[in-house]
Amino acid sequence: MKFFKIPFILFLLFAVSTLSAQKLNLKIKTANLSDKIKDGMAEITVYGGTEPYKYKWSDKSTSQNSLIADGLTEGAPYTVTVTDAEGLSETVNFTVPPESADEKINSFFVPLVNGIAKFLMFDIFKTFKLYDPVLHNDNGEILRYPNGDPKTMNIPFVVVWLIFGALFFTVKMNFINFKGFKHAVQLIRGVFDNPDDKGEVSHFQALTTALSATVGLGNIAGVAIAVTLGGPGATFWMIIAGLLGMASKFTEVTLGVKYRNIDKDGQVSGGPMYYLSKGLKKRNLGGLGKILAAIFAVLVIGGSLGGGNMFQANQAFSQLAGKIAPFIPGIEGYGAYFGVLLAVFVGIVVIGGIKSIANVTEKIVPFMAFLYILAAIIIIGMNISHTGEAFALIFRGAFSAEALKGGIIGVLIVGFQRAAFSNEAGVGSASIAHSAVKTDRPVSEGFVALLEPFIDTVVICTMTALVIIFTGYYDPSKAAGLAGVELTSKAFDSVFPWFSWILLIAVILFAFSTMISWSYYGLNGFKYLFGKWFGNRKVTENLYLISLVYYIIFLVFIVIGSASSLGAVVDFSDFMILSMAFPNILGLLIMASEVKKDLKQYMSDIKNGVIKKFK
Known part of the structure; x- marks a missing residue:
């Protein structure tokens, strides 16, 4: 019996040791x-x-x-x-x-960002298996991340919503984005300006104020991302998105001016908060209008403090520090000082209200746009012999999708997404700036506003894309390790070694102009939500106190943005800006017939001489 026990014990020991060795x-x-x-x-x-x-x-x-x-x-x-x-x-x-404090703040916002992203970036087409989201290489093999996950593309719900709105308004307004271009230029030139009209700024000042909020880092960094992800073909779809977005801008700005508030002191308040609440009330949808207006006001305040403030300050300082670090070691640690200086300059401008902001933007926007476009034109001119080849790449890539093995739909979405995020057509923010214009004809300002997506996307974004294509930086192998502003900078530097200094100036100007415009957007949302808290005072005192409280908060956030690592905080704010499209476009769809009726009357008055030329 003992003879059998010994092997049995040895077997058990072997089995246990084997199992323990196998277990991870x-x-x-x-x-x-x-x-x-x-x-x-x-x-x-x-x-x-x-x-x-x-x-x-x-x-x-x-x-x-x-x-x-x-x-x-x-x-x-x-x-x-x-x-x-x-x-x-x-x-x-x-x-x-x-x-650290930065890390704790960032970790707080991470789950919020992920939750909002699930809604905004929800892909209804993938859910119903209407296309294959997995990307493949030239040999049909699945492209994968280093961890083994397949690379996929996404058709975000928010982009579909913006595209749907742009297409709807283009058809509804009888292709006003193309037919109204000439008249829009006449209005910018002041041909129809009546000096007796109510308002605070001219057509040109309203345009530059709104442009200063949209022409920015998205034109430099966002386009680079689009071209590297979607190939040269993404440029074609960016242009299409810009052209369609002109109709969205026309619709929202027309309503913004029509339903604006002008108090007894001549101060103007306008934007989606007002046309959602007033316009829907006329249709016996007052409850819905108030809810949508309040949601929009909260979103525009959040967007103004993050994407319209902290992100701009942070990127401006990052570019500055990266450029002068070889000359001033340790400059990276002086973000707070840069923030204080920037806050002083912003404060000097915004404390004067929309008139002061407009006076600055009408000078900065043309200058920075001219500076950037001139450099791009020179590079394109130096490569003029390759123009045919470049446009062949754009059109071939737009329809054959060689650069993105997810099909034509992938290139289309990449181009539309970057354009939508850049020109903000359908988001509603621009209608706040345009509401302050001197006019008694809301439709006229709608014409002016439709130029914004054209300038922002069709001109400036396309210039950036062409430079990247001409210099070969659309090729992933050449662009490896580069992203956003750095990629665009390298593309320009390949022709002009000194261009990074010009780009630094452009980035700082873009950031500054974006901040002063978004401060006005956020202020209007703040006034809409909290104006009643100061209601026992005179109108002038009321506006002064509201503005003071908001601007103090805004300027403090500039310093925080310059000195902090932002991460999920700005992602959260960017999502708030994109979320503005949902209440805004919903309201625009409901009131589109009203805008079309006003447009017909306006064109009739132009034809019959009721609206006169003053120049």
């Missing part, structure tokens, strides 16, 4: 390398199993062969799954604990 035990070690966001690190140690191991990190940028993941967002949830040679696998969840 994972130990994760995290590290927070500095006070800055997105520099967390994690290292996995594996016990047991059979080598070699494969590591499947939820962080897409981490290789399957890597024990270490870096560049992680503090406070965000991550996973890593380890699989051994025998197919055994084990998963561990982890986070990198946030420590």
